[in-house]
Amino acid sequence: MTVQIICDSASDLATADIEALDLIRVSLTVQLDGNDYKDGQNLEAKTMYDRMREGASPKTSQVTPQDFEDAFMKVAAAGKEALYLAFSSELSGTYQSAIIARDVVLEKYPETKIEIVDTLCASLGYGLVVKKAAELAQEGLSLAAITAKSTYYAEHMEHIFTVDDLEYLYRGGRVSKTAAFMGTLLKIKPILHVDDGKLIPLEKIRGTKKAYNRIFDIVEERATDLTGQTVGISHGDVEDVALELAEIFKTRFGVKEVVIRMVGSAVGAHSGPGTIAIFFQNQL
Structure with a gap:
């Protein structure tokens, strides 16, 4: 696969989905009981829900530009193209973090193609868009074709x-x-x-x-x-x-x-x- 699909944890895809679809996932941060956790990595959602039922009030923060820079650098170093499908920019600043990181990576790898699409979607609606894009990538479609088709899918x-x-x-x-x-x-x-x-x-x-x-x-x-x-x-x-x-x-x-x-x-x-x-x- 020459096109690497990247998503964030607000897609609500399971770890098994990430592995099966060969995705790179970056995580938003969840603050719970005074501790910071990476969504989908070291905090089980059920654990958070149990604590919320007991009165806890978790908070969240967007994916950092550094996390995106690490992901984009990995793809660029491998000689691949990348498509990051983002959690709605109306609900998180994560999309803007990705834009900042892309500019940094392109300074070092100016020939790399990194497309970023604001899906305007959330949760599994966003996850289904990511799933569609990953399946198209596995079929060998071009970056332009995957971007166009997944954008249409997100819009509807x-x-x-x-x-x-x-x-x-x-x-x-x-x-x-x-x-x-x-x-x-x-x-x-x-x-x-x-x-x-x-x-x-x-x-x-x-x-x-x-x-x-x-x-x-x-x-x-x-x-x-x-x-x-x-x-x-x-x-x-x-x-x-x-x-x-x-x-x-x-x-x-x-x-x-x-x-x-x-x-x-x-x-x-x-x-x-x-x-x-x-x-x-x-x-x-």
């Missing part, structure tokens, strides 16, 4: 999700303190989506089951054809719910493949345990 990736506790969105500045309090009191389940890389509230549904039913209605409204798609479901340590929803996808829409992954520490620190997110293409 839908993210529909709900959280179990509005408190975490409040801490991240996504909802007001009053909305968080009243939502919890009234058992409101917010449904949100990602638009131009930003988290945008869609609807407020009272009751978990009703919220899941409404999510599937939204999927039906927005998807053109799900039968041939790889659909993603990510969850905040509620795998049993994710598995149930995957079966609904298969029976209601005829989806042949549903990829289920836990929301990683970097994203989950802001969405909290109990999160359920659905990812699919709105246009093939």
Whole structure:
């Protein structure tokens, strides 16, 4: 493979995915209980969720330019081309760190081609874009072709999700303190989506089951054809719910493949345990 695909840990791909797809992954940092951890490396997401249920409030920071410089240098020294697909720039400064690092690497290796794409995606929606790019790279497509196809794929990736506790969105500045309090009191389940890389509230549904039913209605409204798609479901340590929803996808829409992954520490620190997110293409 002459094109090396690079991603960051906000893609929520498992280590087995990283190895199978021959990816280079750089990690965001998670601060938990006074310690710094590398997301996906030395902190299990479940450990973080358990601590959050006990009252911990983890924080995150972007991938450093140095981490990107190390990754890009490795690719350049090997004589390969690189495509870094980035976590939404509207949710993290990681994309800008990559831009800074590329300029440094190109000073030493001016002939190296390093493309950087702001996917404007998050969690497994972002991960599915990375997966698609890696598969194209393994097929031997050119850097230009992979960049174009993965960019299109990212532009049409839908993210529909709900959280179990509005408190975490409040801490991240996504909802007001009053909305968080009243939502919890009234058992409101917010449904949100990602638009131009930003988290945008869609609807407020009272009751978990009703919220899941409404999510599937939204999927039906927005998807053109799900039968041939790889659909993603990510969850905040509620795998049993994710598995149930995957079966609904298969029976209601005829989806042949549903990829289920836990929301990683970097994203989950802001969405909290109990999160359920659905990812699919709105246009093939």
